[in-house]
Amino acid sequence: MTLNSSKIYALVLNPWIVIGSLVLGGAAGLLFPGESQRLVVLSDIYVDLLKMTTLPFMISAVIFSLQRLFRDGGASRLLLRVVTVFAGASAIVAVVGAIVLLLLDPGANLSSSTMHTFGVMVGGDATSSDTVMSLYGTDIPPKSLSFTDVLTSLVPTNIFAALANGDALKALVFALLFGLAVGRVPERISVGLSQSLETVYHACQKLMHWLSYPLPLILFCMSAAQLGKSGVGPLHAMLQFVIAFFVTAVLLLVLAVVVIWKRSNQRLGVTLDALRAPFALALATRNSAACMPSMIETLVDGLGFARSRVELLVPLAVSLLRVGPMVYYVCATLFIAQLYGHTLGVVEVCTVLLASVLAGFASAGMTGLVTVSLIGMTCAYLQLPFEAAFILFLAVDPVCDMLRTLILVIGNAAAVSMICPRPLKI
Template identity: 35%
Template sequence: MNALLINNISKILRSGWTVLIAVSIGIYIGLYKHEYVEYVAPIGHIYLDILKMCILPILVTAISVSIARLMQSEGDNTYITRMLTVFAISVVVSGSLGAALGLISQPGSGYDDATLASLGSIIRESGAPDLEISAYEPFIAQEKQSFVKTFIANLIPANIFSALTSGSSLKVLFFAILFGSAIGSLNKDSSHALLSSLESVYLAFAKMVKWLMIFLPFGLLGLIAHDVSQVGINVLMAMMKFVPIALLGFLLLFILSSLIMWQRTGSLIRPFLALKDTIVMALGTGNALACLPSTLSAMHEKLGYDKKTVDLLVPLTFTICRTGPTLYFALATLFVAQLYKVDLGLSGLITVIMGSIFAGLATAGASGVILLSMLSLVLAPLNLPVEAVLVLFIVIDPIIGPFRVLTIVHTACAIITLIMPKQVPPLKYGPPIPVE
């Protein structure tokens, strides 16, 4: 009887209606009941911390085991070339789309003096340089910063335990790839016990995440109430041109990835339903790696893709194909250039796209201020100011961030369907049927 009661409560808490109610309450508290934010926000932060606690062990074990078994398999590794090609095309398309949106919509031009004064007041309150003044003054050229050097510094860990402690997922990924390759180079008898242990660790943390999903409504309520309470109406009015254009860019990538999954799976609705929990998690937590367990489950259990390949591709795609940040950095750079009336030219646009790709790649595992600070990797080589505008992007990030994460997650799933064999949907039940 107790088991039945617990099972019913679990089903209610995991219901889409329960999640919707929790999100609605969180928005209401964030907008109209600020006095309750201090009580519900810690619940959201604790939930996210526990979830993040499980992510890096899953990342290390999934990548290491998958690469080792891929190297030890006797079949051909046909996915490698296709994977690298699709990865490269996806980030180039994202950066180009962001730059194109910036050129067409001109989000940083046409501001009147009152709006510039409003933007300047936001920056003055933060202690940053005064945009109201600096927007009309010429730049003093600064020494160019190498985004390649910065990226390499963020790639190779001097101490893997320090990288695990700080949550530097790009460094952890680099270690996991090397570690998995080393295990894969051993003979199967020597590596069997280690691979079995790593897989057990992966399954244990995945089980913890599954338990945690039961309490998702409470975590979302606290996180959304906090984020909504941080966004002021004055900021939205001052950035009213940039915010909807950024959201439009994410929407275009979402639509494109939906069409890709439709073409690759033979169904438009089935991928959406399979990724329903992942989409809610992305919008609720604003953390791409927090969506890793639900995405692994959806791609294997609900869409029927091979578990070994999914365990390799999903973490790699989340970490390397940073489509959301890449688009956002390109658009944000065009916004800053237009705000300061700087003509970038063709070479400048190429620098924007390439710099956005590297900056996006350097954001793996980062969020909030740390993620936005990577914008300097694009602005600095163009001699555009960083400190004077960074705060503008920080104050609107509670709105932008969840949709940027959703773009990373959703396009990653579409990318994986491009890499994996094309499928047709089943007649009624069971996994899809490969046709390639």
């Protein structure tokens, strides 16, 4: 990368440029809603361009990283550390989310105007005076997701069909198994495949660099299109939940940054500067898989962690350690319980935490509204009528999705830094 292109790259990923683009886009969406909604085409094309590099990047990185891992040794110790860190990170994010929601209590003591807005959004009846009843709606039998279903969904019957459908989780399972097998093949035979996969990896990484340059324009278009379509009404009605989830996200992001800072043996300013790229891409794309090349570059080139470990662990963490959805499910379930006046004891709160972690793992490979729908899995344990409140969360999901992706991307970077050996202090 030349000096001029490096300066441009740093400029487009500047946090103030990112925030300014979002604010200007939101203002344009409110002032010119009709015209702004047409801008969604540009943002959709941009996200699709990023997604098209995700699977080849992930597969190539995992396979040749596993091959290198077996060649260097230490696979069993690494596996134990992965399980420990993944379990600890899941517990931490769930507990932090529960503490914030229980302290702020955003679903209780809502104003009558807010309850009326809820009634309109849920029941579609602006003249209804019984907003509490319309919130409940018609009970629908909850759809349970069994452990067997989760295991079955992991195994690809046809890897080419999984690639064609963009099923990242099944592709990851294939890459892990294939990489384990390649790692046992003699190096003189597998060297050609390893070089080919490394070429694919670096080509995808280069594409990600090129696609970062129009980032401010894309952020402007995405923000304008979203607010032009929905306005600020739904956001205002769910404001207390959004604030509570925002506070939770900030606490977790600060914790993740501190972990990365301490593990990297770098100055705080260097750490923050290195994290700018994945931070900006998480906001822009709301797609954690599309942020993987940036995360790897940040941890390896920016912070000095071992490339062989990072290239294996980042795809694994992004696909399996779904800390963003986990904490979101905790917050959403507790908010619904507060909204319906359902008092929770210690056992019920612990049940919410465990169910949310399981739902987070089950959300692997899912995005958007499908991710939101898994709140019903956690609500089913408390017999809460999530189906009636589903539309409330859809209304503010674009904002929550950005926060979920930020937690997932920066949180997973922290998890990878905990698993990898510390780089030497410069």
